Amino acid sequence: MRIHPLSTRVANQIAAGEVVERPASVVKELLENSLDAGARRVEVEVEGGGVRLIRVRDDGQGIHPDDLGLALSRHATSKISEVDDLAHVASLGFRGEALASIASVSRLTLTSRTEALPQGWRIEVEGSAERPPAPAAHPRGTTVEVRDLFFNTPARRKFLRTEKTEFGHIEELVRRLALARPDVTFNLSHNQRRVLELGAASGSVERDRRVAAACGQAFLEHALPVAVEAAGLHLDGWVAEPAFSRSQADLQYFFVNGRMVRDKLVGHAVRQAYKDVLYGGRHPAFVLFLTLDPERVDVNVHPTKHEVRFRDGRSVHDFLFRALHEALAGARAGRPEHQPAASPTPAAAWPVSRRTMALNLREPAGDPYGELARAGAASVAPPPLAGSAVAPAAPPDVEAEPQMPPLGYAVAQIHGIYILAQSARGLVLVDMHAAHERITYERMKAALESGEGIRSQPLLVPVTVRLSEREAGCAEDQADFFRGVGIGLERSGPGSVVVRQVPALLRDADAGQLVRDLVADLLEHGTSRRVEERINEGLATLACHGSVRANRQLTLPEMNALLRDMERTERSGQCNHGRPTWVELGLAELDALFLRGR
Incomplete structure (x- = not known):
């Protein structure tokens, strides 16, 4: 033709x-x-x-x-x-x-x-x-x-x-x-x-009502407000607490300059922010609005305009991750639930730069319980209670308390696993191992991030990694990035690099596979957090081994100290694997169980 x-x-x-x-x-x-x-x-x-x-x-x-x-x-x-x-x-x-x-x-x-x-x-x-x-x-x-x-x-x-x-x-x-x-x-x-x-919304209360009408009142009740601005990027909206996760990705709304989009870079940043607070197979819920200079985003990618391309995808990815990571840090145990979250309000700008980490941590000391007795309690590890799975005691006089803490006060320990506490709203059950695991993990991460870089360890035998020419070129161009995460490498040929040092905590990792994964992330997203994720996995293992074990009998002061630590610790509503660390039954729920008032 x-x-x-x-x-x-x-x-x-x-x-x-x-x-x-x-x-x-x-x-x-x-x-x-x-x-x-x-x-x-x-x-x-x-x-x-x-x-x-x-x-x-x-x-x-x-x-x-x-x-x-x-x-x-x-x-x-x-x-x-x-x-x-x-x-x-x-x-x-x-x-x-x-x-x-x-x-x-x-x-x-x-x-x-x-x-x-x-x-x-x-x-x-x-x-x-x-x-x-x-x-x-x-x-x-x-x-x-x-x-x-x-x-x-x-x-x-x-x-x-x-x-x-x-x-x-x-x-x-x-x-x-x-x-x-x-x-x-x-x-x-x-x-x-x-x-x-x-109906049209003119104020924050009406805007909340619009969100509740579109996403359900339950979403708003479990939502954490986000309002962050940095480097010409502004993000506001709501992210749901990890406990409000979904079996499907059906409650995820992301807008760029008012345009609803489905973007792989955005999805990756969100998943990374939820990584160690979401149980496997679950999906986060969020309503987020990103505003930036129209010249920094290309909306002419596809006829349906569902996809966009950012001029500097790496900075956008890092900005989104940090903003959501900080918002989720506010999901502490004891946060009053079933109350609509306030609309986002302007927050102070903060830098987008990557946090540095230092591998100068030692494994926790043999007795991990000493810290539990802080907050005015005795700091000695108690002997096990003989012949009882419950540590009986009376809680403080809650009537005399001017303001009861969110998680209340411990009443007993059940089967050596759970802490039973009385709160102002009802009854609280805490998985003591999961809770202490999160507390220990967050402290180790904070100590790690307070240093001045990742301590590296030279490899006794350098590892040659075979890559495509494009991948090897990327590794060479991103040499500063690799040094920043503790990996020393140099190009050794058109399609290969030699790895000479790795982070000390990852000395037993497959260096070749790690480099290939990092290069793949850099080519796809412009950035990668795989090293930090691997290190965090190692910290999570240390935290698990260094936390209160089942059947360890605690005194009331130690139990109360753990509750207070949960209230102060970021992301303490979930353990490192995304499972909940505590649940609460309100008085109305307890009354319903016993048909009171009927």
């Missing part, structure tokens, strides 16, 4: 294959157009999961009647004009393909009116067959009706799911956009039944 230009219809349907994946894709493009037009109220009506009808009505600026035909043609837009505009795109849409693509696979009607005109105008398109515009009654704003989606491409309709599934995607999309724009009212109906009514 000779080379020839494609017809407009074929070109539009090819574009539709990239932009219009399912009904939710149509809703996304139409809603983004409404928001770019300055809408403050958006109504979405759907029938048949979006296949029979999608109607989006807004109160935005509207479209001039002379531009209605252009709005439905390819590569026509009001949002950019010059090549330089692509370097700082501030609108949600800009490619000028959406309406033309949607119109090529549906029966589309576009009705709009600007403030300056006394009446609206309407244009209809059926599979790219366009009718001339005609007058129509319409308030200021725009209404787009999309009927019979994929009527002329039956093969595409076969790939759609059930009506319920397709509408579920639409509902999720509206929730996401509503989170990004709390100043806009969003209403969603399906088959003439109102499903969502999200």
